Amino acid sequence: MIQLANRLDCTGCSACANICGHNAIAMVADEEGFLQPQIDKEQCVECGLCAKSCPIVSSKSEIPSDKEKQTAYALISYEDRTVSSSGGAFSVFAKWILRQGGIVYGATIDDQLQVYHVGIDKLEDLGKLRGSKYIQSKIGNTYREAKDWLRKGRKVLYTGTPCQIAGLYGFLNGKKYEGSLYTLDLVCHGVPSQKGFDAYLDKIKKNCPGTGNIEAFRFRKFDSWDYRPAIKFTESKWKILKYADNAYMNAFFEGLTFRESCFRCNYCNTDRVGTFTIADFWGIGKHGHKFKRNVACGVSLVIDNYGIMPQLVENLNQYAYIEKRWMDEAVAEQTNLKHPMPRNEMRDNTVKDMIDPTISLKDFSKKYGLPYQNTIKSVLKEGVKTLIYNLGLYNLYKTLSYKFS
Ligand SMILES: Cc1cc2nc3c(=O)[nH]c(=O)nc-3n(C[C@H](O)[C@H](O)[C@H](O)COP(=O)(O)OP(=O)(O)OC[C@H]3O[C@@H](n4cnc5c(N)ncnc54)[C@H](O)[C@@H]3O)c2cc1C
Ligand code: SF4
Ligand code: SF4
Ligand code: SF4
Structure with a gap:
């Protein structure tokens, strides 16, 4: 058996x-x-x-990172920062591989808002993989495909959550394909299911009658370190989700809708599986080491797990500003480099309730202690933020709020 x-x-x-x-x-x-x-x-x-x-x-099948050589870097992409979730680290590595004729694997979201892994070999397709999708991505046959490319002598960059990178190495029987295979693992909070997300979108549609279908969904606004999702209906322009409609991400941050394995995750620590680890560089410049660059649009944390960055930096420098930092600074505000999300006993019912079409978003949020009303404070805050944004002062606002937070 x-x-x-x-x-x-x-x-x-x-x-x-x-x-x-x-x-x-x-x-x-x-x-x-x-x-x-x-x-x-x-x-x-x-x-x-x-x-x-x-x-x-x-x-x-695990290949533990080399603790002696592990080094943290801050990265800010010159071209891709404003279209990425944080500093654009993914795009920088992806461009480097694509320009060498390689293949890049990552998570995409299609027109039906389904998330799965695909491979691309053209720079113009990079947009398909950019941006965080806070849903578990389906791997499909992509490990097999990646191995085929490696056997044909093509370079491969494979990106995903650490469990997906561990899965790839498990499939490759621990073979590293040094110099050909590069992997980026994300610092990972946890993943909800596609079914939970689909059910959430159905509930949003019910809250917005007459606006047509949901054509697109962005989990994060791209031009700043901001976690407000934006949504596009057939009959409307892109709009930022209202506070009370944001139950999906509110539940995500509380770890209420994750896969069970996420609460027992082997990868929420500094024993990494990828060639590099990428994340938001939360708290950069605030933990005893100054950072002189503007942080308003996001800064990527890149952890070089095997000490190979010095060999690559000359090539990557054409795409990004890269600065060596400290591991203690990298870990300071990254809970998911310290321990997995603790399991809340409410998790027994949260996913079922999200999926249940008879439970409205408001009732879901009320039941689980999430914000469910557009309060005067939240409406005012949104209004002021939108005004600042339209006046072109959003980055200044973000810089100041980061500095004084
Ligand atoms: C589920 C999830 C949880 C995360 N948790 C944290 C966290 O706790 N702390 C933190 O600092 N950062 C976290 N991140 C990473 C962060 O949100 C950014 O994705 C990361 O910093 C890369 O940003 P970027 O600017 O380099 O590139 P972007 O272009 O914004 O990111 C694209 C990269 O993310 C990958 N990706 C996107 N969605 C998925 C997915 N569903 N499954 C697998 N790979 C995906 C793509 O394949 C591509 O490699 C998480 C990301 C995901 C998807
Ligand atoms: S790899 Fe396939 S055939 Fe082999 S034991 Fe597993 S399920 Fe059976
Ligand atoms: S963790 Fe689950 S999906 Fe991955 S190899 Fe093991 S049994 Fe299969
Ligand atoms: S928290 Fe761990 S188990 Fe869950 S998706 Fe992330 S890496 Fe995988």
């Missing part, structure tokens, strides 16, 4: 499904919408490869 990770520990990384040459494993959504491996006993020949590739049941 083949033993894969149990339901609470399984991250859904899909290494097992990718490795099975008999296609005996399907990744099937459970009642909360999280993908779980399902073995077809008729197809399975009990070769054991799936268990061997699983980062949870076979720790051999």
Whole structure:
């Protein structure tokens, strides 16, 4: 009997499904919408490869970072900062690989607002992968595809949550493909399911009758360190979500809708799996080391896990300002480099309630102690922010609020 990770520990990384040459494993959504491996006993020949590739049941696939060499950098992209979630680190690495004829893998969101991993080989497709999508991305067959490219001698940049990067290395049986394969793992708070997100969008639609379908959704505004999602209906322009409608991200920050494995995550620490770790550089300049650049539009944290940045920096410098920093500064405000999100017992029902069409967003928020009313204070705050934005003073405002927070 083949033993894969149990339901609470399984991250859904899909290494097992990718490795099975008999296609005996399907990744099937459970009642909360999280993908779980399902073995077809008729197809399975009990070769054991799936268990061997699983980062949870076979720790051999892990490649721990070199603590002696691990170094933190601040990165600000010259061109991509205003279209990225933080400083644009992803785009900088991606451009470097694409210009060498390589393939870049990452999470995209399509017209149906479904999130999954894809590979791109053209600079003009970079926009498909930019931006954080706070949903678990489906891996599909991308580990197999990436391996095929590596075998053909192409460079590959594979990006994702640390459990996905661990899944890739598990699938590759720990082979590093040095000089050809580069991986970026995100500092990761946790992931909700696609089903939860779909149900949330249905509830938003109910709150906004007459505006048509939801055509697009951005989890973060791109031109600043800001977490307000924006939404585009067929019949309206882009608009920032109102405080009371933001239940999805409010629940995300409280860790109320995460996959169960996220509360027991092996990767919420400085033992990293990727070649580099990327994140927002929260608190840069505030922990005993000055940072002289403007932080208003976001700064990326890049952790070089194997000490290879000095070899690459000359190439990356053409795309970004890169400054060596300190690991203690990198960790200071990054909870998810210290420990996983603690599980709140309310999590027993939150995902079910988000999915339940009879529970409105307001009732959901009320039940779980999330903001549910557009208070006078929140409306005023939004109004002032929009005014400052329209006067072109938003970056100045962000700089000052960062400095004095
Ligand atoms: C679920 C999730 C949780 C996160 N938690 C934290 C956190 O706790 N602290 C922190 O500092 N940063 C966190 N981040 C990372 C942060 O939001 C930015 O994505 C990161 O700093 C990269 O920004 P960027 O400016 O370099 O590039 P961007 O262009 O903004 O980011 C694009 C990159 O993110 C990847 N990506 C986007 N969505 C997903 C997804 N659903 N699954 C896998 N990969 C995805 C893309 O493949 C691409 O590599 C999280 C990101 C995600 C997706
Ligand atoms: S044991 Fe082998 S054949 Fe069976 S599911 Fe796992 S990889 Fe596939
Ligand atoms: S390989 Fe990944 S998806 Fe498969 S059982 Fe292990 S953790 Fe789950
Ligand atoms: S918190 Fe851990 S288990 Fe959850 S998605 Fe992130 S890396 Fe994977």
